[in-house]
Amino acid sequence: MTAPIFRKFAQPQLSEASIQAVADVLRSNWITTGPKVTELEQALSHTFGNRPTRLVTSATGAMEIALALCDIGEGDEVITSAQSFFSAMNMIVKCGARPVFVDCDLVTRAIDLAQVEAAITPQTKVIMPTHFPGALGDMDALYALAKRYKLRVIEDAALVQGSKWQGKPVGAFGDIATFSFHPNKNMTTIEGGAIVVNNEAEAQRVDILRFHGISKLPDQTRDVVEASGKFNMSDVSAVIGLHQLAQFDTFMAQRQVLAERYFERFPQLPGVVLPPNGQSGQTDQTWNMFCVLIPYENFGHTRTSFRNALNEAGIGTGISYEACHLTTVARHYGYREGMFPNAERIARETVTLPLHVGLTLGDVDEICGVVGKVLAG
Numbered sequence: 001m002t003a004p005i006f007r008k009f010a011q012p013q014l015s016e017a018s019i020q021a022v023a024d025v026l027r028s029n030w031i032t033t034g035p036k037v038t039e040l041e042q043a044l045s046h047t048f049g050n051r052p053t054r055l056v057t058s059a060t061g062a063m064e065i066a067l068a069l070c071d072i073g074e075g076d077e078v079i080t081s082a083q084s085f086f087s088a089m090n091m092i093v094k095c096g097a098r099p100v101f102v103d104c105d106l107v108t109r110a111i112d113l114a115q116v117e118a119a120i121t122p123q124t125k126v127i128m129p130t131h132f133p134g135a136l137g138d139m140d141a142l143y144a145l146a147k148r149y150k151l152r153v154i155e156d157a158a159l160v161q162g163s164k165w166q167g168k169p170v171g172a173f174g175d176i177a178t179f180s181f182h183p184n185k186n187m188t189t190i191e192g193g194a195i196v197v198n199n200e201a202e203a204q205r206v207d208i209l210r211f212h213g214i215s216k217l218p219d220q221t222r223d224v225v226e227a228s229g230k231f232n233m234s235d236v237s238a239v240i241g242l243h244q245l246a247q248f249d250t251f252m253a254q255r256q257v258l259a260e261r262y263f264e265r266f267p268q269l270p271g272v273v274l275p276p277n278g279q280s281g282q283t284d285q286t287w288n289m290f291c292v293l294i295p296y297e298n299f300g301h302t303r304t305s306f307r308n309a310l311n312e313a314g315i316g317t318g319i320s321y322e323a324c325h326l327t328t329v330a331r332h333y334g335y336r337e338g339m340f341p342n343a344e345r346i347a348r349e350t351v352t353l354p355l356h357v358g359l360t361l362g363d364v365d366e367i368c369g370v371v372g373k374v375l376a377g
């Protein structure tokens with residue numbers, strides 16, 4: 001019998017006030033996109049240096065819209081990291097472009113800019129890096145490269161809402177950034193995402209793209225100006241987001257304390273790689289996940305047996321992430337084992353340990369103790 005998982009690796013914290021606010025929206029007779037969405041967009045925009053911000057139904061949807069905004073399609077190439085969640089790859093493929101993978105740093109998981117530069121061809125239109133908790137890549141170098149080759153950048157910032165580069169929050173600088181409000185993320189709207197763009201013209205195009213490509217005509221009839229899907233967030237979701245945003249700084253401070261405890265108490269074991277902790281003097285980082293790399297075989301384990309042992313002790317874990325270039329979809333483009341060693345090692349060795357605001361320092365101590373015991377055999 002498996003013990004119940006009382007410590008999931010991620011778990012949202014929904015206040016009673018937010019539950020009450022949902023009931024109020026449900027009673028208001030306006031439950032889909034309305035005033036709460038506008039209010040949350042404005043509040044989020046404020047956190048992104050007042051850049052135009054639009055809510056959508058997921059970060060994946062935000063990426064689909066971002067690629068359309070950059071006019072990406074058949075014949076175009078988009079450079080992205082082999083180590084990420086599948087969304088970027090999927091949306092690149094779905095819009096008809098070619099995903100061009102490159103490797104990432106083993107510790108920060110930031111996209112390898114030398115490999116990005118080497119992969120640029122006349123067909124390249126966009127660089128799509130993913131940010132991971134603990135340290136951002138070199139944003140100045142990334143944007144200098146993009147400028148040199150006249151490329152757009154779509155930052156997958158799903159995991160790093162609130163993280164800063166030289167004092168500026170991700171989203172408050174650069175080109176396009178996309179965020180996720182899935183329950184595992186730094187704040188949640190149940191499902192949801194945001195896209196931060198450069199100017200009002202782009203924001204207005206997002207308004208069209210997120211709702212069937214519809215544009216209203218002066219006589220109040222509608223035209224479809226570009227074929228698009230439906231990505232509009234409901235007020236029910238947005239009101240949860242407003243309450244989450246009000247607690248955001250508290251949530252991040254709690255996550256920071258828990259991450260610091262992991263760094264203090266995680267058993268020192270040969271070959272184990274911890275996430276970056278304020279690398280390159282970057283201190284303003286938020287902690288969405290705590291992922292470690294473990295050479296399981298050295299400890300007489302496989303990742304599955306290790307995860308099962310933690311599961312038996314009531315500790316939920318995850319895998320963040322498999323290597324995108326080794327998925328069936330990517331293999332159709334000729335990608336194979338051995339092409340991106342860091343992404344592949346991360347994919348083999350990574351395990352996501354519990355990190356959410358429902359945890360106590362005692363929980364982290366216990367998790368670190370169980371990890372030590374399991375690996376000690």
Ligand SMILES: Cc1ncc(COP(=O)(O)O)c(C=O)c1O
Pocket residue numbers: 057058059060061084085087088130156158159179180181182192193
């Ligand atoms: C790095 C990264 N990007 C994108 C996504 C997709 O987010 P969503 O579920 O909001 O589409 C995720 C989800 O886990 C993610 O981890």
